[in-house]
Amino acid sequence: MGENDLLCWVKRKWVKTTDSNHRFPRHPNLIKEMVVSRLNQVWVSDITYICIKTGFVYLAAILDVYSRRIIGYALSARLDTTLTLKALHMATTMRKPAPGIIHHSDQGVQYASSEYIDELKSP
Numbered sequence: 001m002g003e004n005d006l007l008c009w010v011k012r013k014w015v016k017t018t019d020s021n022h023r024f025p026r027h028p029n030l031i032k033e034m035v036v037s038r039l040n041q042v043w044v045s046d047i048t049y050i051c052i053k054t055g056f057v058y059l060a061a062i063l064d065v066y067s068r069r070i071i072g073y074a075l076s077a078r079l080d081t082t083l084t085l086k087a088l089h090m091a092t093t094m095r096k097p098a099p100g101i102i103h104h105s106d107q108g109v110q111y112a113s114s115e116y117i118d119e120l121k122s123p
Helices: 081-095 114-121
Strands: 042-052 055-064 071-074 103-104
Touching: 042 081, 055 081, 071 081, 081 114
Parallel strands: 042 103
Antiparallel strands: 042 055, 055 071
């Protein structure tokens, strides 16, 4: 393929999606060395970006650790708490988790914000 100039050269631009420099409290890592044994025991979340012709869109996703399935997601041109709240709302609407579920994230500002923490605490 190289001899026929058929290789694709991808120019990558790195986009920072985690802002850990914020005023919100940090929470301990509750899942370190934990064995997950059922659905809705531990959810993990993260944000990534997708490059499109006009720039970037951000994807927030929530995954159930036991099933390894995405249970909530949202896309946005803005990297803010609204993005993560939409993904959380989708996950809670789909799964209706019982109290005591562990939500794990990188503790970036979108996940540590008062709005997001209040939503996690709501019944």
